[in-house]
Amino acid sequence: MTQSEQKAIVASAAIDALIEHGEIFSGMKIGLGTGSTAEPAVRHLAKRIADGTLKDVKAVVTSFGTQNLCEELEIPVFSMNDKIIGGHLDLTIDGADEVDPFNNVIKGGGAALLREKIVAYNSSKFVIVADSTKIVKTLGTGFRLPVEIIGEARVPVIAALNALGAECFLREGVRKCGPVITDNGNQLLDIVWKEPVDPAEMEDKINSIVGVVENGFFTKNKPTVFTMNEDTKVIARQV
Numbered sequence: 001m002t003q004s005e006q007k008a009i010v011a012s013a014a015i016d017a018l019i020e021h022g023e024i025f026s027g028m029k030i031g032l033g034t035g036s037t038a039e040p041a042v043r044h045l046a047k048r049i050a051d052g053t054l055k056d057v058k059a060v061v062t063s064f065g066t067q068n069l070c071e072e073l074e075i076p077v078f079s080m081n082d083k084i085i086g087g088h089l090d091l092t093i094d095g096a097d098e099v100d101p102f103n104n105v106i107k108g109g110g111a112a113l114l115r116e117k118i119v120a121y122n123s124s125k126f127v128i129v130a131d132s133t134k135i136v137k138t139l140g141t142g143f144r145l146p147v148e149i150i151g152e153a154r155v156p157v158i159a160a161l162n163a164l165g166a167e168c169f170l171r172e173g174v175r176k177c178g179p180v181i182t183d184n185g186n187q188l189l190d191i192v193w194k195e196p197v198d199p200a201e202m203e204d205k206i207n208s209i210v211g212v213v214e215n216g217f218f219t220k221n222k223p224t225v226f227t228m229n230e231d232t233k234v235i236a237r238q239v
Ligand code: 5RP
Pocket: 033, 034, 035, 036, 037, 038, 094, 095, 096, 097, 106, 107, 108, 109, 110, 111, 112, 113, 116
């Protein structure tokens, strides 16, 4: 099975299980993540709307990419600020770059971490879909942690991150000269440590640096993590 086949299987199974357990339901407000795992989850959600299982689902999206996908699939999209949403969601479903044994997560590989954290931290339930390659023992030394920054503050932010022991890399555009510009008009550093770090502590420390907008450690709203075990069984891990 390829990694993308696994993503699609786990994503569809997660949507169906959440419907079965009443955690995805008609009339709900749902946050939709970004990336190649979130996409099959959104597509499967759209199928369950089209087959009549779900009605009147209101989505808040986390990127232009997911906005376009919802337009294609005719899933109605709202802002967190719309009165009908009221700044709070019933559930958010998203992918991840890495997940540790305590369900701490690194996100932002697709540069959407800011809006992903806004929906995740303002949801009654947070769900991550992760193929088995995303499950790791520790965070900090593998996948580089994305940090969204104000471009004007790049040099002092890098100095402050270096003081926290991190090596920093400005994310460069592909077929676009210069840095990646996020959907929010900011730049991204991808940072890595020589030794594993405490993600909860680092999430707060990094966000206290002036010029940092948000970082990709998600430690505060612990997700249920749907993944696939060695027997190719889809499991839901809660801590
Ligand atoms: C986007 C994200 C994605 O969820 C993360 O990068 C995983 O991506 P994929 O599902 O394509 O492997 O955080 O900002």
